[in-house]
Amino acid sequence: MSGNEFRFFLSCDINLPVKFRVDRLEGTLPSIKSPNSVNDRSGISSTTEERRPELYVECALYIDGAPFGLPMRTRLESMGPMYCWNEPITLSTKYRDLTAHSQLALTVWDVSCGKDERLVGGTTILLFNSKMQLKTGKQKLRLWPGKEADGSLPTSTPGKVPKNERGELERLEKLINKYEREQIQRVDWLDRLTFKALEKIKEQENFRNGNSYLYLVVDFGRLEHRVVFQDSGANFLLPAPITSTNELVIVWDPEVGKINPSEHKQLKLARSLTRGIIDRDLKPSNAERKSIQRILKYPPTRTLSGDEKQLLWKFRFSLMSEKRALTKFLRSVEWSDVQEAKQALELMGRWEMIDVCDALELLSPVFESEEVRAYAVCILERADDDELQCYLLQLVQALRFERSDKSRLSQFLVQRSSHNIELASFLRWYVSVEFHDPVHAKRFYSTHEILEESMMKLTPGVDGEDGYKLWQSLVRQTELTAQLCSIMRDVGNVRGNTQKKIEKLRQLLSGLLSELTYFEEPIRSPLAPNILITGIVPSESSIFKSALHPLRLTFRTASGGTCKMIFKKGDDIRQDQLVVQMVSLMDRLLKLENLDLHLTPYNVLATGQDEGLLEFIPSRSLAQILSEHRSIISYLQKFHPDEHGPFGITATCLETFIKSCAGYSVITYILGIGDRHLDNLLLRDDGRLFHVDFGYILGRDPKPFPPPMKLCKEMVEAMGGAESQYYTRFKSYCCEAYNILRKSSNLILNLFHLMAGSNIPDIASDPEKGILKLQEKFRLDLDDEACVHFFQDLINESVSALFPQMVETIHRWAQYWR
Template sequence: MSGNEFRFFLSCDINLPVTFRIESLDGDTPVRPPAEITNGTVNSTLELYVECALYIDGVLFGLPTRTRLASIEKPFRWNELITLSAKYRDLTANAQLALTVWDVSSPRQEVAVGSATLGLFSSKKQLRTGKQKLRLWRGRAADGSVPTSTPGKVPKRERGELERLEKLMNKFERGQIAHIEWLDSLTFKAIERIKEEESKRNGSTHLHLIVDLRTFEHPVAFQELGANLLMQSPISPSNELVTVWDPEVGRQNPSENKQLKLARSVTRVVIDRDLKPNINERKEIQKILNHPPTRSLSGEERQLLWKFRFSLMLDKCALTKFLRCVDWTDAQEAKQAVDLMRRWAPIDIADALELLSPVFESEEVRGHAVTVLEGAEDEELQCYLLQLVQALRFERSDKSRLAFFLVKRATQKLELASFLRWYVTVELHDPGYAKRFYSIYEIFEDSMTKARLESKEADEGGEKLWQCLVHQTELIAQICTIMRDVKNVRGGTQKKIEKLRQLLSGLLSELTYFDEPIPLPLEPRTMITGIIPSESSIFKSALHPLRLTFRTEGGGKCKIIFKKGDDLRQDQLVIQMLSLMDRLLKLENLDLQLTPYRVLATAQDEGMVEFVPSISLAQVLADHKTIVSYFHQFHPDEEGPFGITAACLETFVKSCAGYCVIMYILGVGDRHLDNLLLTKDGRLFHIDFGFILGRDPKPFPPPMKLCKEMVEAMGGAESQHYGKFKSYCCEAYNILRKSSNLILNLFHLMAGANIPDIASDPEKGILKLQEKFRLDLDDEEAVQFFQSLINDSVSALFPQVVETIHRWAQYWR
């Protein structure tokens, strides 16, 4: 080994999640809470768990993670592996683990037993590894600020002989001290004797939490992500050795910059045109092309793609990665890239959506994306319309090519026109972008009016279509007026219902029969002709949402829920993604009987929701005890499974599987038996999506909502129907993983939208979504992974306790 060659890892190169093991709690048993008497019995069993949070530069990163409960006498042992959403490359020098031991023995409140904060890097900026014995600060929650008020490491001035020996033991376990069998045996005995004497002399006055941090084959030195080193070799899970040269060599200097410019100069075009990658280079290129769209490219990766750009032109999947490696500040390089882009193999819609993300500012690149979208069918375009409207935020001009494309397509199709108008209308209230969206709204209105001149018949022209959309707005305004009047009525829900029907039949009787049919905003292909007062009602809720029944052309009926005072944009996004995933599954011949009911936000605090006749799972179990008993009412069959028709049970099993997978991927939280609904034909579906991307107001949420009553309805965990359920889950998971880039790109386009669980931290939210796809696994490994998730969800006991608490709350409410 030469003098300036070192064997160590850099933290910025380790693309692995931060993991550690919570082992045990040592020392005096925490003071017990007063004994609780329940049903005549005394409950004095301690129930402890450890809450683990990562703080980066004093700011919480991601959501805290909690261990399972430990309910045995001392020593309390968890021995549980914790995996955080952050990766080692994300850490800064001030990254800290904040660990708090909580006692939940008392049903009334959680009590902090003690806490400790551990810096992941030492004062010498080396990653801590191996076992750490942290002294707890009694009765306090951990503090993640810098500097922390709850440090877990004992200061040097306070360390005794025991702490010194424990530090040496840690080094011994990591292999930093040579193993000599005969000497080790004597040393261990001496250490145990010292421990016993120390305990007798001072007693166990302190509580300690034992944490085992991940170890690596070589020391890990702190290095910020993106630092300019020539050698950039990502650490693989196999912990392969990386040779890193003196960092001084990697610093940019004028001569290096000049060399890079020469490598990409126009004079290199002739040389590079015939270059072909060798086997190793092809493998590295394929690895780069498999990166998710959230991954930024290293300098070495950018240089490799540029070098072999001509040989990649036939690969449509390579264009987005190639465009990421271009230096757009260099006019010559940008011109060369645009010329290549126009001659590249045609790309898919998913890649076109990526080119409309905020990552790409070039008007030529964004225009190329619009060219691809021009070939999309109306149905496919409608699937992405919500995101395409949000992409207008990232355009340089109000009159961009994307804006004119959306307006042009909308003038040709009623559904596109209706949805585009509502999506833009909602954004008019965004202070930062109101001017831009108002400009687009005016372009849309002018185009719709002028379309009449190009139409052969005035009745089919854009002017009449625009008037239909204006009538939609007038209808929504009248409904809002009704809601305001109904809310002002004193008395219970029944009095408010009477007022509603009185208004519809009297002062606002024009709503009973419209002068002309109006496209229903939720489903513009449905033309509504009036509201039926006798079949309209009000839900018993704080916001008093309306349930309105409309007449439709042809003598039919449709029911909708109208809400005022509730932001439906997050629900709208989740339902849109649910509809898209349903479409992707059906394209692979997998119909999981999903119920993507329609949601449309008509303003920031109002909107419409499709009414689906159904009953909550909580009500089903309260009235019928079991799900199967409920199905007996509508689909009895003595020869069928469990006395119901095979078709009904199959529908139930499929819908359970579909929602388990999709709700897991989207990280939907706050699941309970009141927001899981069941239809008479056996379809189970979810409503109310106030928490997504991993957020959940309840502690210990299971990976997915799969309660024991659902498993029992399938015949139990050993039945063939439950086996089918798991098979459907795994098949759906792998199908959706194939479209992960499309789904990630759609969420990336929503980064600027005012949707609570995205707006708080868009980058973190998208990374959480990416993690759910487990792109590091092949299909077979993904099946095993998802089956383990199902097993964890079924066996999760604590969510059942939360369910009971929620039922009590709902009952008293």
């Protein structure tokens, strides 16, 4: 798209409901005094005590000055001083129904006074700006104290301050909004300085104004392109004229999507707690049993219908011995009914104990009950440290869905990590990377503080290290990455070819003032905390030829050996971190079924939004191998020759190659990994093939018509061709691995569901759609035998795909000319 091109949607074409997010309230509320009934001896005076306000926001849509549809309300929020709802609101009105003068009226109410609601203030904002474009991103609206939001035209409670009254703070808020919408170029070091200066200006402004203003922050999000207003040509506010034709007239119904009161009443009567005695002895019929078994096989992403919920509730007592049924039963509970919720929690305590993978589902955003989430943590306590490390990334993300900063989940993670240095190191990094999230930063920082306190209290262990030394060894990891960032900036400023940059790197590492050649004290490796690193070997460190010039560093270890790492700056590797974690988990699941496919789950750790470390695995890309050796077999003959072996190489090496090809073919298909070409398929000397660079997942791909999996003809030729017994063995390994991983589909789907709130690009864009795509890849509607035929067809389709071969040829020429 050229710089002058402007792409947009017309509002009259968008058949989606109006959505926005009520974020938070900024400013200080006036203290509320409540009279106390305790009198003194004279009976005249009474004491007063301060109450904590309980606030909610009422959201109403006004079109051309008239109320339109039913107002929506947020939940109650009492956690001050910054009241944060972060609650999505979906109106029944659609974008196509809006007019140019549509506005949103937001009123904040306080219900802490008992029956009488106290009006805190209101504010109003037009949905379209002066250029007739739909407003996007975060909007900071001034609240008018003691006034209910006025939706008339013109409004008496405008959220946007007039230009002549705007101060420096309002102008800066507007620029911050543009920055968050990525309309301002991001420069990491300059952004940090700028935001520090902004905080000082904000403090001065609040001090000058006595912090008297209240602001409500609302986030309108954004669509793929800007939305420009255009009238659909029909005025739906006026009654349609009566005509003699049989034309269908569409009338807007404000009750669409709302609960039917009569159906709700019938459901309440059917689930009445007075039936509890009768329900204890109820047994499902054959038809009902089949229905229940069908429901229990649903994936965790499936929403239960009203009839299915009713069926599970009716036979809840007979299902208590079925551990798979607990998560489905908890989904059928009407948690707004206090008595029903109480009975459900009692049954949960007596239910057959569920597996760890099902406990992960109870930590998803679907379950808000603190008791249910605490029960899930109790189940997680059964997992050993190795299993817990497989889920740690998702458990940290699950902290977003907790109701308090010091939740049971947070305490559990800290408690387990304080006795395992690997868990402690990874927990610290996973939490630190999320500090930039303005909504949940306090929660992640609280977990970081608890971990520090817990570690500092540890007594010296067998190796003599006390808690203080252990924690300092983790803190020095951050200092190391900061120094590497500084070096990358200096190296990046060097003009010339890659060799000059490498010379500058080695000069910086070995300089007199450099502290990196030999560390004052050993540092625990961020990628493998059990390994102590003592310095960097300058002569063995280098730079990769790419746009970002990542560093390839060789570290000395305390045991006398070396380890190699790649340090990247300027690229978000959190998505790579997730994919490699899933590869490691799937490798574990396959090995538990005695199937070792010789995968290479190298270590990846994001140390910031745009920086991180990767383990360096000695290998060469298939593109380079084919360019120099013409075939994969010729390359492997160089390292594992055998005159009597298949194709002149050892049988062990060929088997390793076939198994690793099969493993990554299945995993990349399930995860929907895109942008596969011969430059990001690497081969090790022992025959292990593995994938790198996971910028596209869950079905996204920059190339048109991508094959289901990356299986190029050179790989098939290395197995002896499509008619070879080794190629048949490859297909057999693929089908076996696919059916094994299908058995753990619930675990994998639960882990991705916990990532729904993360900032990983391919998940954050549309979490629900991405998880459904992942679910489709498991083909849960087929049995194992049908899946064998299904996957064999996928393999044949991938091998015979012509278009990807053409794209690969174009890619090779592009790389050559580059």
